[in-house]
Amino acid sequence: MRKIRLCGIVSLLMCGFGICAAATRGQSQEFPVSARTLKNGMKVLVQPDRSIPNVALYIFYRIGSRNEHPGTTGLSHFFEHMMFNGAKKYGPGDLDKVMEANGGSNNAYTTQNVTVYQDWFPRSALPLIYDIEADRIRDLTFDPKKIASEREVVASERRLSVDNDNFGLLDEQLRATAFLAHPYQWPVVGWMSDIEHWTMEDLKHHFEMGYSPSNATMVVVGDVSAEEIFQLCEKYIEPIPSHTPPPPVTTVEPEQLGERRLVVHKPAELPILMIGYHVPQTNNPDFYALNILRSVLFQGESSRMYQRLVDKDQLALDVSSDVDSAFDPTLLVITAQPRQGVDPQACEKAIYEELEKLKGAPISDQELEKAKNARLVEFYHDMRTINGRANTIGTYEVFLGDYNKLFDAAKSYSGVTKEDVRRAARKYFGPNNRTIATLLPENEGKAKQ
Amino acid sequence: MTRQNKGRRLLALFGLAFMVCPFAAAQSLHIPPHQRFVLKNGLTVLLLEKRGVPLVDVFAMVKSGAAADPTGQEGLASVTASLLRKGTKTRTAQQFAAEFDYIGGTFEANAGAEFTDVSAEFLTKDLAKGLDLFSDALLHPTFPENETQKILAQGLDEVKAEKDEPQAVLRLYYNGYLYGANPFGHPPDGDELSLKRIQRDAVVKFYEGNYAPGNTILGIAGEFDATELRKKLEETFGAWPAKAVVNAPITAAVPSKGKRLLLIDKPDATQTYFAIGNIGTAVNDPDRVAIRVVNTIFGGRFTSELNEALRVESGYTYGAGSAFESRKTPGPFAIRSFTKNETTTPAIDLALQVLQKLHTNGVTAEQLASAKSYIKGQFPPSIETSQQLARRIVTDEFYGMSDDEVNQLEARVDAVTPEMAKQVIAKHFPLDNLVFVLIGKASAIRPAVKKYADKMDERAISDPGYWPPPSGASK
Numbered sequence: 013m014r015k016i017r018l019c020g021i022v023s024l025l026m027c028g029f030g031i032c033a034a035a036t037r038g039q040s041q042e043f044p045v046s047a048r049t050l051k052n053g054m055k056v057l058v059q060p061d062r063s064i065p066n067v068a069l070y071i072f073y074r075i076g077s078r079n080e081h082p083g084t085t086g087l088s089h090f091f092e093h094m095m096f097n098g099a100k101k102y103g104p105g106d107l108d109k110v111m112e113a114n115g116g117s118n119n120a121y122t123t124q125n126v127t128v129y130q131d132w133f134p135r136s137a138l139p140l141i142y143d144i145e146a147d148r149i150r151d152l153t154f155d156p157k158k159i160a161s162e163r164e165v166v167a168s169e170r171r172l173s174v175d176n177d178n179f180g181l182l183d184e185q186l187r188a189t190a191f192l193a194h195p196y197q198w199p200v201v202g203w204m205s206d207i208e209h210w211t212m213e214d215l216k217h218h219f220e221m222g223y224s225p226s227n228a229t230m231v232v233v234g235d236v237s238a239e240e241i242f243q244l245c246e247k248y249i250e251p252i253p254s255h256t257p258p259p260p261v262t263t264v265e266p267e268q269l270g271e272r273r274l275v276v277h278k279p280a281e282l283p284i285l286m287i288g289y290h291v292p293q294t295n296n297p298d299f300y301a302l303n304i305l306r307s308v309l310f311q312g313e314s315s316r317m318y319q320r321l322v323d324k325d326q327l328a329l330d331v332s333s334d335v336d337s338a339f340d341p342t343l344l345v346i347t348a349q350p351r352q353g354v355d356p357q358a359c360e361k362a363i364y365e366e367l368e369k370l371k372g373a374p375i376s377d378q379e380l381e382k383a384k385n386a387r388l389v390e391f392y393h394d395m396r397t398i399n400g401r402a403n404t405i406g407t408y409e410v411f412l413g414d415y416n417k418l419f420d421a422a423k424s425y426s427g428v429t430k431e432d433v434r435r436a437a438r439k440y441f442g443p444n445n446r447t448i449a450t451l452l453p454e455n456e457g458k459a460k461q
Numbered sequence: 462m463t464r465q466n467k468g469r470r471l472l473a474l475f476g477l478a479f480m481v482c483p484f485a486a487a488q489s490l491h492i493p494p495h496q497r498f499v500l501k502n503g504l505t506v507l508l509l510e511k512r513g514v515p516l517v518d519v520f521a522m523v524k525s526g527a528a529a530d531p532t533g534q535e536g537l538a539s540v541t542a543s544l545l546r547k548g549t550k551t552r553t554a555q556q557f558a559a560e561f562d563y564i565g566g567t568f569e570a571n572a573g574a575e576f577t578d579v580s581a582e583f584l585t586k587d588l589a590k591g592l593d594l595f596s597d598a599l600l601h602p603t604f605p606e607n608e609t610q611k612i613l614a615q616g617l618d619e620v621k622a623e624k625d626e627p628q629a630v631l632r633l634y635y636n637g638y639l640y641g642a643n644p645f646g647h648p649p650d651g652d653e654l655s656l657k658r659i660q661r662d663a664v665v666k667f668y669e670g671n672y673a674p675g676n677t678i679l680g681i682a683g684e685f686d687a688t689e690l691r692k693k694l695e696e697t698f699g700a701w702p703a704k705a706v707v708n709a710p711i712t713a714a715v716p717s718k719g720k721r722l723l724l725i726d727k728p729d730a731t732q733t734y735f736a737i738g739n740i741g742t743a744v745n746d747p748d749r750v751a752i753r754v755v756n757t758i759f760g761g762r763f764t765s766e767l768n769e770a771l772r773v774e775s776g777y778t779y780g781a782g783s784a785f786e787s788r789k790t791p792g793p794f795a796i797r798s799f800t801k802n803e804t805t806t807p808a809i810d811l812a813l814q815v816l817q818k819l820h821t822n823g824v825t826a827e828q829l830a831s832a833k834s835y836i837k838g839q840f841p842p843s844i845e846t847s848q849q850l851a852r853r854i855v856t857d858e859f860y861g862m863s864d865d866e867v868n869q870l871e872a873r874v875d876a877v878t879p880e881m882a883k884q885v886i887a888k889h890f891p892l893d894n895l896v897f898v899l900i901g902k903a904s905a906i907r908p909a910v911k912k913y914a915d916k917m918d919e920r921a922i923s924d925p926g927y928w929p930p931p932s933g934a935s936k
Contacts, residue, residue: 063513063845064490064841064842064844064845065490065841066838066841066842105764105769105773108763108764109764109831112762112763112764112831112834112835113827113830113831113834113835114834114838115834115835115837115838115839116838117762117763117835117838117839118763132839132842133838134837134838134841136838137838160776161773161774161775161776162776163776164775164776164777165772165776165778165779166779167801168732168776168777168778168779168799168800168801169779171731171732171801172628172732172779172799175731175732176627176730176731176732177626178625178626278729279728279729280625281621281622281624281625281923282618282621282622282625311562312558312561312562313546313554313558313562314555314558314559314561314562314563315562319555322615323554323555323611326611326614326615329615329618329619329622349622351614351615351618352617352618352621378563381563382562382563382565385563385564385565386562386565387565388565388584389516389564389565389566389567389582389583389584390565392514392515392516392584393516393582395514396513396514396516396845396846396847397842397845397846398842398845399842
């Protein structure tokens with residue numbers, strides 16, 4: 013039996029890291045990419061594939077909730093919505109109507125680090141899509157009426173994904189506690205009171221700050237040639253002037269000096285446990301060892317945590333881990349849903365025991381090999397669709413600084429040793445480095461007080 | 462997790478719409494050639510070679526699903542599916558997991574309303590190993606007592622966990638309230654009471670009575686040599702003993718008359734989740750392509766009339782849409798959305814106005830042209846991967862649909878006229894007879910939502926089961 017999580021599809025798009033990587037046969041030849049940097053600074057990556065008559069076009073802007081400030085949290089995400097609400101040529105509502113009437117569809121997502129726009133369309137719509145993208149990058153408009161109604165839409169989205177979603181709610185509280193200084197402490201969707209109070213000026217400032225072509229990377233995969241894409245870019249995108257990129261985020265999260273703990277009391281059928289550990293940003297060399305480590309612990313029913321918590325001790329319904337692609341040091345979050353009647357502390361204890369084991373005896377050859385094999389399947393899994401490839405190529409380019417690292421990942425993973433995994437476990441899984449968030453069903457919580 | 466992914470749209474919300482519905486494709490686009498043969502034991506096999514990435518996708522459909530659950534033991538088909546990998550004649554659950562994980566493969570087994578699907582994905586280089594494991598689970602499960610108890614206990618907690626996610630359980634309440642005693646009303650994964658009644662014997666009996674080569678379609682797609690693979694399949698799956706399976710057809714449900722409303726109380730909800738509709742259509746309905754075109758306009762895409770009204774123009778919600786979930790006999794049709802407690806009735810009123818407008822005004826030539834382009838343009842990525850193709854050819858076989866569902870899609874979509882659209886609206890989109898299911902804070906919305914129906918029922922989300930209240934439940 014499987015639980016239906018409504019976030020399923022969206023998270024597939026985002027699984028960039030922890031999921032993709034690896035290979036044995038020259039993958040850069042299998043999936044050749046052409047690259048060019050436009051005169052205004054936008055980098056364009058193209059990977060032709062004629063297997064279906066469609067195209068996936070992604071634009072990654074290096075701006076997200078880490079570029080925000082208290083009082084206007086969630087602005088990047090709100091801005092993402094406003095990018096669909098009218099520009100000079102394609103007015104409010106026109107973008108979606110014209111795109112869909114030409115067989116295309118679109119979406120976008122915002123994270124702490126980036127805002128990403130996605131178009132999926134038949135190749136016949138290619139020039140139109142460029143006209144639309146150029147229009148909104150160059151001449152976005154801000155209609156007060158649209159701002160008012162979109163504010164309500166985003167409030168509804170927040171109610172859906174946080175206020176009425178126990179996992180979303182607890183995760184928000186965990187990050188707000190684990191980070192004292194760094195902007196990763198506030199939610200991407202924003203605090204409700206900030207959603208209610210953004211101004212037109214805030215939006216305009218955000219556009220000027222984040223949406224310079226030089227702050228973006230475009231990835232195109234599908235039924236195209238590199239040359240025709242570069243020509244379209246020269247015509248539509250290159251004339252758009254570049255401007256000052258966002259100021260660097262200079263705040264560094266100070267080292268955590270002791271365990272932090274928080275509890276959320278809420279009506280619920282089952283409790284939830286989350287444990288967050290500070291880990292480095294994506295382009296840190298420990299990235300590969302940490303992914304292997306997570307695979308050994310959490311991936312598949314033969315993984316150590318599943319075997320221990322779900323199968324053997326039957327303490328949890330499921331147990332998993334997650335790390336975001338991030339420009340700055342971030343959190344590795346372990347999530348477990350305790351079984352009915354199980355004290356979340358019993359889950360916590362079992363998780364610590366398994367982490368301690370990793371610090372002691374090295375993992376087995378079999379476990380190491382298994383983790384590397386899983387990476388290989390996932391690489392091909394991500395690369396099997398034009399959409400998956402556009403997202404993966406862009407994610408490597410933006411977060412690891414070079415899309416070629418995608419094709420070197422096999423080498424990078426095969427270089428990870430058992431000792432690397434043990435060293436990473438010792439380095440990051442200390443008690444002082446963790447924050448524990450527990451959601452207790454309201455009645456249970458009261459009884460314990 | 463949604464946390465880092467505040468996407469603009471909730472793709473998952475209505476994505477199920479046509480998942481099992483064999484519609485579609487562009488003229489240039491065809492289902493790739495594939496072969497079909499029937500083994501001596503009655504197993505139907507479909508093989509489709511597809512190059513590109515070195516992966517193989519296997520999809521076995523056992524033509525019995527949750528609809529075959531005995532009354533009072535809802536969830537039996539699902540429990541049986543979950544146990545396939547939990548012990549075979551030659552492997553323990555742990556051994557199976559270790560071997561499958563070692564090759565980096567994935568294995569899943571789920572029971573839907575009409576059928577059980579068992580699927581796997583692995584690298585081409587591991588084809589022999591992958592098939593060995595897959596066939597072992599399908600043909601030789603032993604249902605160990607301790608594993609059965611574990612799955613049942615987990616299932617109980619999963620039912621509870623899911624009730625913490627109103628959006629996920631809305632479908633279960635809606636189908637139950639809409640279909641009543643018809644098997645399509647069953648919760649496919651069971652409920653808090655039915656799972657307690659299931660014993661290992663029932664699982665074994667379900668397996669013996671339904672898992673048989675003659676009741677199964679096996680589809681494999683990906684990078685492989687079909688001739689060699691056929692030989693291999695004859696050795697492995699060919700050894701599966703034939704046996705007769707009595708598979709009672711599912712009685713076609715009759716649309717609900719009048720208006721009735723089920724309110725599910727979730728006292729902490731700040732948002733009301735609602736579904737409105739009636740019994741929809743069967744997969745082979747002759748109007749299926751025209752229905753798809755009209756529903757695209759009404760509630761099947763971002764610029765649909767429902768989403769325009771409830772999201773874009775009013776800001777009531779993050780998303781609104783409608784879907785026909787077509788099956789061998791008529792599946793459900795529903796309008797779905799959610800909105801904060803305070804705007805529950807304005808949002809539902811508006812959804813009903815949009816429905817009324819569809820009947821009064823029909824669709825414009827411009828909308829028709831746009832929807833046709835949209836369907837044709839968005840179809841190719843739905844048959845892009847070997848996983849999608851394996852599923853596609855197997856479900857088409859199950860529903861008795863030919864490759865023309867794909868190969869002729871563009872022509873069929875283009876042939877939809879304004880007159881056909883008008884007929885389809887009158888015939889297939891309910892207006893006066895509607896079923897409403899709402900999950901929300903009852904104390905805040907109860908008085909206002911009474912107006913929608915002559916008959917109103919209410920339960921608490923924490924009450925065991927969905928609808929109808931299972932025998933033994935408190936209410």
